[in-house]
Amino acid sequence: MPARRLAWRVATLVEARDETPSARTLVLDVPGWPGHLAGQHVDVRLTAPDGYSTQRSYSIASAPDGERVELTVQRVPGGEVSPYLTEVFSVGDPVEIRGPVGGWFVWRATDPAPVLLVAGGSGIVPLMAMVRTRAATRSRVPFRLVYSIRTPQDGFYAEELRRRVRDDGGLDVTYVHTRSGPGPVGRLGVATLNTHGWPPDFAPAGFVCGPTGFVETVSDILVALGHDPRRIRTERFGASGG
Amino acid sequence: MDDEFQDGNALAGPLREIFAVELTAATGRCAGCGRVDSVAALRVYAQAPGSVARCPGCDTVLLRLVRGPDRAWLDLRGLVCLEIPLSTVD
Numbered sequence: 001m002p003a004r005r006l007a008w009r010v011a012t013l014v015e016a017r018d019e020t021p022s023a024r025t026l027v028l029d030v031p032g033w034p035g036h037l038a039g040q041h042v043d044v045r046l047t048a049p050d051g052y053s054t055q056r057s058y059s060i061a062s063a064p065d066g067e068r069v070e071l072t073v074q075r076v077p078g079g080e081v082s083p084y085l086t087e088v089f090s091v092g093d094p095v096e097i098r099g100p101v102g103g104w105f106v107w108r109a110t111d112p113a114p115v116l117l118v119a120g121g122s123g124i125v126p127l128m129a130m131v132r133t134r135a136a137t138r139s140r141v142p143f144r145l146v147y148s149i150r151t152p153q154d155g156f157y158a159e160e161l162r163r164r165v166r167d168d169g170g171l172d173v174t175y176v177h178t179r180s181g182p183g184p185v186g187r188l189g190v191a192t193l194n195t196h197g198w199p200p201d202f203a204p205a206g207f208v209c210g211p212t213g214f215v216e217t218v219s220d221i222l223v224a225l226g227h228d229p230r231r232i233r234t235e236r237f238g239a240s241g242g
Numbered sequence: 243m244d245d246e247f248q249d250g251n252a253l254a255g256p257l258r259e260i261f262a263v264e265l266t267a268a269t270g271r272c273a274g275c276g277r278v279d280s281v282a283a284l285r286v287y288a289q290a291p292g293s294v295a296r297c298p299g300c301d302t303v304l305l306r307l308v309r310g311p312d313r314a315w316l317d318l319r320g321l322v323c324l325e326i327p328l329s330t331v332d
Contacts, residue, residue: 006258043255057252101254103264103327104282212247234283236249 008045008096009033011069013089019156022075023122024086025061030097033067036060038133039106039126039207039235042071042099046081056081059126059209059235060100063136069097072156074122105207105235109137113205113231116197117145118188118218120210124156126235127209131161135168142170146196148188148214150179172196188214193221200226205233212236250284250295256307257281260314268326273319274302281305281324 015027040060047053062070075086089095107115107130115134117127124147134143149155152175161173174196175181176188198204206227208218215236223229250266257265266282277299284295284304292308297320304320318324 006255041251041254055255057255098255098259101258101264101266102251102282103254103267104280105251234249235251236247 006098006101008098010094011097013091013093013095014068016089016091019072020154022086023072023156024075025070025072026085026089028069028071028095028097030067030069033069034100035064036069036100037103037106037108038063038129040100040102040129041126042069042097043101044071044081044085045096045098046084047096054080059129061125061128061132063129063132065136072122072125072128105209105233107133107205107207109133109139109141111205112141114142114198114202115144116204116206116222117143118193118197118206118208118210118222119145119147120188120214120218121149121154122156123208123210123214123235123237125209127207128157130207131164131168131171134171135164140170144172144174144196144198146174146176146188146192148176148178148210151177152181188218190221190225193218194225197222197225200228203228203231206231207233207235209235210237246289247285247287247296250280250282250286252286252288253281253284253293253295253305253307256293256309256314259309260316263326263328265324265326268324270304270324271322272297272300272302272304273322275300276322 011028011030014029017025019025041057043055043057045055058071061072073082073085076082119127164171165173177185208215215234219232222232254266268281269278271278285298287294295305302320306317308315
């Protein structure tokens with residue numbers, strides 16, 4: 001990507017979809033969008049009439065598609081930005097964004113290694129961009145996604161993931177339910193990652209995204225199972241205030 | 243479990259505002275313990291007036307970034323060296 005100064009752009013909301021009762025996908029039109037890699041994110045800035053402004057970082061959910069960019073925002077109760085984006089922000093409204101940014105937690109379709117994606121809650125968002133980019137580029141690289149959520153109602157993109165498992169070929173999805181589910185309930189552990197991940201011998205590229213504690217636990221398990229720590233890329237969202 | 247920190251991925255925007263290249267994919271060596279990590283993998287504490295990035299191994303402060311209205315302050319004293327991947331196609 002050619003080097004250019006990072007500038008704020010004015011994006012417009014063209015469509016919104018509820019993913020769960022507390023998460024919403026925003027489809028933005030961003031004039032001059034330079035394209036992005038799966039896993040990159042944007043900074044979103046809100047400015048109040050009195051000039052106070054605040055910004056948050058959101059992962060891009062969509063595969064590159066011209067000047068359309070999709071974000072999925074989880075509402076954080078009491079947050080400064082996410083309640084506005086999920087409850088107030090309406091089709092036709094402008095918002096300032098800059099990006100894409102990030103060059104480490106990214107998957108490139110030219111990488112032939114099998115991929116293990118491990119998501120905790122809304123950590124699915126950048127991993128979904130990878131799943132969608134794989135399909136958009138007709139990549140044959142085998143993907144396995146392990147997705148930990150509290151209950152089945154908390155899963156993002158449920159219908160699309162079902163369809164992609166059926167149609168994309170080479171994509172496996174395993175759900176882990178931590179509060180209630182069909183099937184067993186419990187935290188993601190060694191057995192699940194051993195069964196539904198890749199053997200370390202396959203030298204997979206690992207992408208782990210979720211809350212800080214989740215990411216620490218999963219990366220420790222993967223290393224204990226024999227995976228090369230340098231092949232495991234992580235993205236944590238801490239207490240950033242939403 | 244300590245959820246009080248994020249990681250260096252969160253510095254991508256603020257650093258890209260200053261530098262012409264993507265710095266979170268750069269690797270840095272900790273001046274405290276010698277460990278080598280990607281900037282993206284550092285522990286970032288953003289509760290301070292700026293962002294403080296610490297070594298995941300020994301907690302040494304590697305980078306501090308404070309953004310004011312019309313300038314930024316960047317303190318890199320905890321890093322011995324940054325190795326920055328540069329694209330050969332640009």
